[in-house]
Amino acid sequence: MQPFRAFIEKYQKLSEPEWEEIKSCLMQKTYPKGELILESGKICSKLYFIEKGFLRYYLWKDGNDVTKFFTEAPYCFTSQRSFTNNIPAQENIVATTEAVIWEMNKTDAFQLLKYQNWSEFIRKLIQEVQFFTEQILEEIQNHTAEERYIKMLEENNPILTQAALKDIASYLGIAPQSLSRIRKKYWSKKQKLT
């Protein structure tokens, strides 16, 4: 099955004609490692599906690159605020590995909402993104950077292997040196236990 169809159908089953119409709106593109998919300041007019690869979202703050979050394939993404309200995006989205991406124009994405199943899929997807955002917010509100990093390690979070250390530190809101200290402490504790 086409990976985007398989992804949609984890949320909502599609009929053959629905899938045919969705498929006709998709265009595949491969982004090399390090290439920007979305640049801050530009209006995001596409809905994307990442079939293969890993993404990093970041902002510029006082000349510094601040990591907001990461997305692992397979998943849908866009700059929701820019896409919905037709305003310049605040974030940059970069492929941290070579990425296979399917793109759909905004006009098509909206026009497909006439299909109950596509509309349900979009609703469930936005809701899931909302859960993820709420979860990150809760973690930041209730846990230290060290606790959050240890959780990543214990959950074998793909961020650990796919993202650069300086970006993980930025995502945790700490300096790379602090992350090094946390890592050192964690592994020496582990060693003592074994």
Place this chain on the structure above:
Amino acid sequence: MQPFRAFIEKYQKLSEPEWEEIKSCLMQKTYPKGELILESGKICSKLYFIEKGFLRYYLWKDGNDVTKFFTEAPYCFTSQRSFTNNIPAQENIVATTEAVIWEMNKTDAFQLLKYQNWSEFIRKLIQEVQFFTEQILEEIQNHTAEERYIKMLEENNPILTQAALKDIASYLGIAPQSLSRIRKKYWSKKQKLT
């Protein structure tokens, strides 16, 4: 116009029969100040609309009451994760003032999704909630508690008049004493400027 209809129609126009069916699913209730609308550990099976009043969402963490966020009328709310996945809610929702609330059962809220306009309203609402959550996350990731409090003051945020100082401090992730210091510093600076 009934306030909930007016609220829905800010997002999506309704036909008369649609509104009649939505209306038939609503029940009004008044919660006195301080009363819990949702208690953590219980499953949230209702979609709520707050017509009048102010709400505070909080979690229990190590025996402490930690404020997550606030909602001002008129707005829709629920415990999204508990409501959608039928799992116990993590948060408590309390009326910080007397609150006039309209409630709708989950079964009704889902059954109404057969109406394109209700379904569109729900999609746009979840998207807006996602924007708000993302905005809070961005503020926490990029700004200090002091910067966030000053922004509240400069925007005349209703939280300032509707919420207790200790809850605002908890929302900002700082001790009430630190908030007092920030307030003192801000107002003495303002005084010097006038």
